[in-house]
Amino acid sequence: MSQFKKHVFICTQGPYCGFDGDTETIFERMKRQVGAYGLNEEIRVNRAGCLNQCGHGPILVVYPEAVWYSNVQAEDVDEIVATHLIGDRIVERLIFDAPPGNNKRVDHYPAAVHAFKDATEKLQKEREALRQATLRTLQQNAES
Template sequence: MAQFEKHVFICTQGPYCEFDGDPTAIFDRLKRLVGAHGLNEKIRINKAGCLNQCGHGPMLVVYPEATWYGNVQVDDVEEIVDRHLLNGEVIERLRYIAPPGNNKHVDHYPAEVRAFKDATEEMQKKRAALRQATLAQIQARAQAE
């Protein structure tokens, strides 16, 4: 398989974008439409972690042109595919240009969202610890054999 011509990264795993819309549904619809156009070998749709633009989501970015779109909703996906991915046209009404400095604007989220963020980070720490323990077990078994 040749290298992809475009990558689309959607923040599906950051702690805030999923409270601005439905990034997983955006991902699913992008994948389906790109596949329907027979472009799976040219355009890669990827889930991504936080893109560090929290509070402006759901956020996605298209490379290699580095065009960012913010506040994307599921109903915008067909337009992104038709105008941008198929025809190279930037959709100005969705375009997100990061201001200089700290681009996270998360103070407006309710306390429940911040609690979700904290719980998510705790789960990620536990996962990393479990991974380390698993690797240590594998290495110990390999050394014993």
């Protein structure tokens, strides 16, 4: 049995969806709407990294149904919450019916967006290197 009645993942941290719409506002609005229904314990809304559906964004997915929505805008959030998360009916006009797997389509983005993606990946590598260095330091301190 799932821990939550519904679990929503919104691509807020992927490199492309944030250029297709205001993903942070989508996230904040959905959290607020779910809270307004008093359902924070039953419906979990999470930020997510890239969901491998770039170019169709903003993308979000609702589990346990594994229903994907594309081109979601902030003004669509109230309908998704009321219809799907509360009413258990899919919002057909936003459904993303893609085959399983990676469905990235990113050629249409301007060079600046690709540069943003490259910079983001570089930062993630630096963060991971820092985490590894910190782990080594902790292990060394524990052994001494």
